[in-house]
Amino acid sequence: MKNISRRNFVKNTALTAGAGLAMVNTTEAKASKELFVHHVYFYLKNANNEADTAKLIEGLNALTKVPTIRFVHIGTPASTNRSVIEKGYAVSWLCFFDNLEEEEIYQKHPIHLKFVEEYSHLWDHVIVYDAIGPRREKQK
Known part of the structure; x- marks a missing residue:
């Protein structure tokens, strides 16, 4: 030594x-x-069915309890009309995470797994857009 x-x-x-x-x-x-954005568009089996839409929104509201989600927005198609706007979905689920690791925790979280198990019968398919990039404050 x-x-x-x-x-x-x-x-x-x-x-x-x-x-x-x-x-x-x-x-x-x-x-x-870093910021991770997870945006899901749900296309229901029974398109335009208000009861199914309400049921899905109920499930998404329960999903907001996952602790790694920093911000969430649940929406339905707006009344805007331009050729580039997709309006065939029933419900939009937009959530923000601090990073990819936090989103991966969300994917495996019991609340998320329960949501998929209890509400997936409502949708025909989903489209998911995931994006990652730097956090930016809006310029004034």
Whole structure:
């Protein structure tokens, strides 16, 4: 074993600890600037069925209890009319997560699994758009 002075030991320990903290702080800073967006469009088996739409919205409201969700929006098609607007879906589910890992926790969460089990009979299919990018504050 190499003989090391107390001064060098303390210096090396401080440098190692500092490097570790810098790595943790960089990771935390990156994670806090990252945003994961999960947008799901539900197309019901019984399109335009108000009872089925209400039932699905009931299930989505229960799904908001998953703790990793930071912000959520449940919506139905707006009355806008332009050629680029898709209006064939019944309900839109939009939620934001701090990062991909938080969204993966949501996917496996018992509340989410229960939602799929109890409400999937209502939809014909879903389309999911996932996106990741930096957090940005709106410019004033």
